[in-house]
Structure formats: C-alpha cells, structure tokens
Amino acid sequence: MNKEITSVQNTYIKTLVQLKEKSRDRKKSGLFLIEGAREISLAIKGNYQIDTVLYIPELISEAQVNSLARQSRSLIEISKEVYQKLAHRDTTEGIIAVAKTKTHELRDIQFKSEQPLILVAEAPEKPGNIGAILRTADAANVDAVIIANPKTDLYNPNIIRSSVGCIFTTQIATGSTADIISYLKEKQIAIYCAALQASKIYTAQDFNTASAIVMGTEATGLSDAWLQESTQNIIIPMLGEIDSMNVSVAAGILIYEAKRQRDFK
Template structure:
C-alpha cells in the first residue's frame, strides 16, 4: 500500500496537470485522461486500466461504495493524495461529489488487436462528434453484449469526460477499438461480416434485415452522415420508419433500436 500525501493548494503542480486533462489536446500530449465517479473508476479498475494518480477528499467519501473503492485504490499502485474540498472542486467534472478523481494512462485501442468470434455482432461509429452520443451508444452496446465497437475517424477522443460519464464506465471495455474507415472496411470484409449502414434515405426497413448472421451495424455523424466509403455494393442501407416530420432519430437512439433488434433475432 502506497502512503497518502496531502495537497491543500489549487496551485499544486500535480493538481494543475490533472485539471488540464479536461482538454483533449492535453489528454493527447500527456497520454493520460481523468476519471470521475465511484462507479466509473471501479469499472476502469475491473477492465485493467492502469491508474497513475488518485485524488480523494476524505470528508466526501462517506458512502459504502466509496469506502470500498478507496481500499482498492490503496492497492492499485497509483500515487494517492488526500485533497481539500477546494482542491477537489478544481478537479471534479460536472459537479461530481463522490470525493474521488483518478488520472489513468490511456490504453491502446488499435484495431490491430481485434479478433472476432464466429457470427459476431459489431458496431461501427464513423466520425461521431458528440461525446455524449458516443457514450450512450457504448452503454447500449454493452447492454446488448456486442463483440466489438469500432470508433472510426473519431471527432472526439474516446476518453472525453462526457463519453465516460454517458457510458457509465462501459467505455473501458477491452472490446472497443479505434481505426480509420479504410482499416475498418478491410478488416470486416476479410472476416466476411455483413455490413448494414443506417441511412435515413435507405429503402430497406431494419425489421427486414437478418441480423442473426455475422453483422456490423454502421452509424455516422448526425451532421454529415456516413462517408461515401459506406455506399459501396456490399454495404446495405437500412432505416427506421419515421411517421412524423423528422427524418431520423438521434444517433444513440437509432443505435439502441438496431442493436436490440439484432439481439432479439439472435435469441
């Protein structure tokens, strides 16, 4: 167990470096990211995410879940610092009051390490720009039990605090990868995965599709849709029926509908 240090100043260098991790450029530069919340930190530990630093405010860590987590963190190998409420306020994201924040080392999520089982179910997210949508989709993917999520040409980094929060920590799954569109298409074709791209103008309704075969469901940015790479002959366009004036649903809602239909068919 590492000894705990005490930090009382918001100007402490470790505190300042950790607070900078709210910025994507700093996450890239430092090769680290920040995690708030007892549940999210616990799931990071469960997934084997390497922790570098722990900042905890003892008077805020009163819940049984927080106390259990602190015991795990004391044995994590990370540097543990007790901070004042004022210092913790500088570190915490979105008004979180769980009393603990950690700095983690960014894991490698390169698609080169991806291996798919037979009859796989895969989600591909191309150029999604809103971290909350990415996180919500990861949560649905976890609930359905997909075999892999491939985040393609992302417009927001995978460990954005909003992504972590919206995913309730499921972003730490080992089955989430990043890649380019070209890499993703090449891999999925090599494995013989059937490709289904969600597009509002598609002719096929999603309930007309056989998702029980090896399947990749591809979703794109709400602003710009999918790139032309997903309009090739071996990619089938699918859509949800829309009876009102809107032509599509939020991308995270669309993902949930499609994924649970795939799971229904497979069961």
C-alpha cells in the same frame, strides 16, 4: 502515510486540470482523469492501469482507501477545493483517478462469439452521443464499437460521464473509414449501413451472421465509401414529420433488433 495536497496552486494539480480540459495534454501524456467510484471500478474491471487516486478523506471510507491502495501506484488526500477544481460533475463523490489511456487498434479486437456483432459509428462529434452509444453497446453486450474518422478524443470527460463508465467495459477501436472497411471485409463481416438509399426495413434483415451495423451522423449520414461497400442498407421507418432520429437512439433500435434475432445471446 499518504501524501496530501490542499492548494489548487499545486503544480501537480495544475497538470491534472490540463488533463481534464485539453485533449492535446491527454494524448501527449497518455493519461486522463476518471471521476467517481463506479467509473473507477469499471476502469479497473476493464484492465485500465490506475496511476494515482486522489480523494477527500472525509467522504471515502477506510475500506475504500485500502482497496484503492492495492489497485493504484499512489494515493493522495486532497481538500474539497482541490477536488472541485478537478471534478467535472456537480455532485461530490470525493474521488478521482489518474489512469493510463489505451491504444484502441483494430488489430486488438477480440471477438466474444463466432458470429460477432459490431457497432460502427462514422465521425461522431458530440461527446454525449458517443457516450450514449457506448452505454447502449454495453447494455447489448456487442463484440465491439468501432469509431471511424473520430472527431472527439475518447477520453473527453463528457464521454466518460455520458457513458457512465461503459467506455471502460466495451471493446473500442478507431481507424479511418478505409481501414475499417478493409478490416470488416477481411474478417468476412457483413456491412449493414443505416441509410435511405436502396434500403429495406431493418426488421426484414437477418442479423444472425457476423454483422457490423454502421451509423452516420444525423446531419450528413454516411460517406459514399460505406454505401459502396454495404452488404445491405437498412432503414428505420419515420412515421412522424421528421426524417431522422438521434444517432444513439437509432443505434439502440438496430442493435437490439439484431440481439432479438439472436435470442439475446
């Protein structure tokens, strides 16, 4: 018989609320919450370890329960009130998992091809942008996303939500700008910085060799360290009144140009 929790005052539920709300608690415990059947399925596919699954029995089929029982350490039936306390989204799917975080070290990246394509984002802050970048990276099947000088916890619920679970299907590493530049040079991966200075139009650049496309923030762009080590700066022409676009949109344009040149392989 599965355990059942119906009170929002339950000590374990209070602990999970802290995981939902506080980066510090996620980092300390090495645990985070995943909301939704699709996201949980993608996490399992991405080899995330599922610790506990909490669900509203009226909303989950017996077949789903049996499947989840094989993938997690424990199952807990919860009331709608408890679910609403833990849920981040307004929609009610009735299922939440507690999963273990990963370390995201540079040394753990495994390239899918001999000429890898990597997307690097320096100091992104907005969870929505990070999630959108990860979604684009999954759609284009890039080898990895590397986040330099991260400002936001990767397991922020807004990142998981905006990435629609692509955080679990994409290889992600984090590190300092200096460490990432050193890593790319060691692996002989060309560095293409999205920047205004000394740049050429992105469609004129050959991305068929091992390539890292590097994006800065809309507000400040890339740090000097990247510009000094850039193989070639690239630019997307701005044809209207503004001089920049959303970082996730720009990343999509550049990544898909590289994939087009590679015949979408």
